[in-house]
Amino acid sequence: MRLFGYARVSTGQQSLDLQVKTLKAAGVKPHRLFTDTESGSTMHRDGLQVLRHKVEEGDVILITKLDRLGRDTADMIQLIKDFDEVGVAVRFLDDGISTEGAMGKMVVTILSAVAQAERQRILERTNEGRLEAKAKGVQFGRKRSIDRKKVLALKEQGLGATDIARQMSIGRSTVYVILQDEKKRTMQRGKLSGGT
Template sequence: MALLGYARVSTSHQKLTLQISGLKSVGVRDDRIFTDMMSGATDEREGLQRLLARAEKDDIIICTKMDRLGRNTADMIHIVDVCYKKGIAIRFLDNGLSTEGTMGKMVIQILAAVAEAERERILERTNDGRVAAMAAGIKFGRKPHQKSAMAQELIQQKIPGKGVMEKTGISQATYYRLKRLKENK
């Protein structure tokens, strides 16, 4: 029996440190911790695939939270089922749940469905907020750079491209993009 750990963050801006510390605190060795830095919306994650390939009968996979293993119910049920059939248990540190035993597997599947429903509600609220903000005139995306604004003024004054690029320091690609924007207005 081996303790195997899995940690995941959604973006490269987030840190795995807290999850890895939690896994180590329950006895998972460094060389048995598998990690990913990508969305959990897919199970095509290299760290997860390596973990599942490494895990054997009677091993225990430990995650800090359910949403680190999978975000949607179908993927979560698939992962839990594959492990359960191989005799591999999954434990979650934050709520003390485990797939050990028949009841444990059922509870995990129910909670995975609840987590997916919560994620859908969050996406709906986010989208509603975005629509309301757009209706209120809020613009999304990057703010125009000062050089771009200055270049647009020079383009409007019909200054040749070379002169615009020299005075503002913008690239040739940016010059032509700004010129196309002006022509399309």
């Protein structure tokens, strides 16, 4: 059994020293200690990725606290499950949690159930939010492209911005933006042709 250690802080203003000291005191050799100075919201951290490649069946990873592994519960639990599937145990020293042995399997199962429940709650909240937004008239999906030529043609016919907006079912401010862009283009073309 080889001991590995993982320590993480979110910013460069924070120090890894205390975590590193704790991990070394627990028996982790310096060359098996991996660190990151990065947010725990992503699992794509250099130190963590190297650690994932280094560990083998029978190894144990020591981490001072659960939140040092990650911030997102579902991602963190998936990572613990990934380690468990290759026979690597994870111990959280300060929290007294370990994925070793029969109790460890139970911990992984419970954590998996927690992650599943969290994913389900997020999905339910997202769907409720979408339904509520739809009820308020919010439309989802890609925005329609606006026929700029038609806007300009309607302007040429003498229609004002309000009438164009109403006829094309677009905002009046959008009409103004298109007309302003066309005015700038016309001025640019005039400068280019005048300079030759």
